[in-house]
Amino acid sequence: MSDNKNYFNEILEFMGKIKDLRSALALLMWDQETYIPKGAHTSRANQITTLESLIHSQLISKEAKNLFDVVEKCKLNCSISEQQHLKLFSEELERAFKIPSKFIKELSIVKSEALDKWKQARSESNYSIFKNIFAKLIEMKIQEAEFIGFKENPYDAFLNLYEPGSSVRMIDPLFNELKIETIQLLKSVKNQHENITYNFLYKYYSADGQSKMSRFIAESIGFNYINGRFDFSVHPITLALDPKDVRLTTKINVKDLRLCLFSTIHETGHGIYEQGIDSSLYRTFAAEAASIGIHESQSLIWENMICKTLEFSEWVLPHLKRFFPDNLKHVSHFDFYKAINKIQPSLIRSQSDELTYNLHIILRYELENALLNNKLSVSDLQEAWNEKMRDYLGLIPESPLYGCLQDIHWAFGDVGYFPSYTLGKLYAATMWKYLRKDLKNIFKDISDGNFISIKEWLADKVHRHGKMLTADDIIRRISGEPLSASDFIDYITKKCDRIIEN
């Protein structure tokens, strides 16, 4: 075997070990959300910190550096797929090398204080408690962007972490177009939807019924219990230890059927993606989603495009009546379809409908971008938030609890993550358009509860590739073009009409 081949195998083995450790980390996190004893939360936090820092120390170890130094030589007689593995390996190591360990420790202390202050600020409904530490955090994020490096805008450094290859230059026009069209559409839709009844979704639905329902729905749309688990937690999550060990959770609220039903479908979409990654990529850095946005597209295409169709309502309603014999007796699938699709602006992002959700994201995107470019001061954040909320959604939060303190992301130091949610919607709309072109019987299949062809289409175009393709590759291979906002605008406009027609 040539030296290069040996090196390549060593690099693969190194990635395998990192992946094993990340799987162990994922298990610690999954257990924390599901089966951990009450008394063990403090020790769990220590275990997670230790394992995270150990993984980091492996990435910046001498062994890693030695392998990093032979990557260029290795690439010379490698296949294209091997080259992609080497690229992912280099990128991961570069990111780890770039940020000094001392800075990571300092940042982690500030983050931890930010989280405490955010909780305190929420309990007192007072943004100013969070303000100073958040200013410090933003200052450090600007420093972090310098470490990571960027061409045009410090915000790009973070966008790239979640959405490799993206930038303000790419996102700005998409989000601007989407914002204008959404605000316009919302004006006409708001009144039309006002009279849609959805109270029957918020009657008493037994925990046992919801538990059976969610397991049934996950399996029906394609989640595989041989290579995964389905449990219940306070926050619905998907954690993949590897493609053969994918763990979903959903949340049960006995007075909210919609929450459990659509959280389940959402997480199942994520789970089917993780389970669909080709087994040849196991224990490599390519055994992951192409980007956070692509990951979101896989939950959203199921949650919104497929499972909020009239045909899905037609299929699912008899099953729901089976799980909840006393509820939904006089509800038709038209009623159900309208109820789950009702457009109604909300102050809270996580409770928003398919149309207005994007305005919440665009608002956060604009604020983050302004903060990182010193165009907005943390002191003025609350007012800026409220102003945009009024302009975009026509609502003004009476308390920062329903305003700029509602999300945990900033308190965690996560900046640049939000845009992936809306990019996910745009990716999903484009996929939905071409999926419908390719699968002629799709609506018939959905009303029959036959989801195999959809799952196979997504597996072929998206899942199996893992990180061997970028988000841009995936979209161009589907549509022949880079991502645009028009497929989503077209989709949501038609859908808003259709809801009223039925």
Add this chain to the structure above:
Amino acid sequence: MSDNKNYFNEILEFMGKIKDLRSALALLMWDQETYIPKGAHTSRANQITTLESLIHSQLISKEAKNLFDVVEKCKLNCSISEQQHLKLFSEELERAFKIPSKFIKELSIVKSEALDKWKQARSESNYSIFKNIFAKLIEMKIQEAEFIGFKENPYDAFLNLYEPGSSVRMIDPLFNELKIETIQLLKSVKNQHENITYNFLYKYYSADGQSKMSRFIAESIGFNYINGRFDFSVHPITLALDPKDVRLTTKINVKDLRLCLFSTIHETGHGIYEQGIDSSLYRTFAAEAASIGIHESQSLIWENMICKTLEFSEWVLPHLKRFFPDNLKHVSHFDFYKAINKIQPSLIRSQSDELTYNLHIILRYELENALLNNKLSVSDLQEAWNEKMRDYLGLIPESPLYGCLQDIHWAFGDVGYFPSYTLGKLYAATMWKYLRKDLKNIFKDISDGNFISIKEWLADKVHRHGKMLTADDIIRRISGEPLSASDFIDYITKKCDRIIEN
């Protein structure tokens, strides 16, 4: 702060990190026995191997070596408890330094092959399939003993791993006395117990009833669900991530009430020990059992001494009748007491009663000792086994499945572990003797289902100390003497009589 104090804190932090990683490892193992998806077993094996080898590499790292080198200096102005922490730290590192990494890898390959061959040998009931690889394994264990080091007997190197401070010189007289007395006692008891009825323990007992029963029993005798969990698995185990996260499992067989009841009590004994370790020892190497034998003593004192009394039967039977309303209707607590205590020699160690169990262990101890000292060849093992079995228990296995292939320990490369089971019985008998002296109302308490004073006594004498005391310290503090076999012989002789009297 002085330099020494700084070093001491660094050593504590180092131990804390190792403990965190071992907790993560314990979670991987617990999950493997309980909630892992079927498809994930191969990837789990990789994760466990990676984490184990990473922990080892931390123990032999330059950082560890640097800390090891300052231990002697550190000890100078340390308290006694700090010195014990430093001692445990040094011992752990020494063990890791002594065995070359290359040897560990080779041994792990041989172990893995041994496990395969053992499985194959079992499926074909043919010891000779296992023989050659086992000979290789024994050869490597002799080499390993040389690496670890010993004064008199290579077997001591392994005995010390599980029972620090023990040796063939210490164990030989104990086991010889026990063997002679047991064989003698068995002769008279065997016939006396022949007519005891126990069929009612092997009727159909519903899984649901057993599940409720086992959770109730564990809680009643003192397991704390705030700092632990209770689940079900094929092999009952106790895995402690730390004293606030202790996880028990038990096994349900719907045709065997005894198995679930006493597995539950056994594992609960282990679990109460782990939960009782003083919180000041958290994240140190002292936050562990004093020895495997002491760990066993804590399961056995509950399983045999406390929960096989007539008084326990008196308390537990009405509860069992509650969980299984259709069974046990005409069974009195005298019947129950006799049935669970019936002495009946068996070929299988794990199915043996309180008296004959030790003969199984002594047989294995003698064979292991002979193998490691080249006084017995692997080729002659099966015959030697069968001969001893005939001499000690009066039984001859018709197949090696019920003979020398019955335990997985040797296939795992575990040599020197078995004696801890019997040492555990001897420790437990001494504890039981002094516990009864200290707690005047103990039998009344047991028949009332009040186990608090017992738990507190054990916590005070054993649990809270973790590894701050050795097994020998613990026993001497209780009895004023080193371990002897006489307390157990005395206990079991009286018990055998009592069973017949009632």
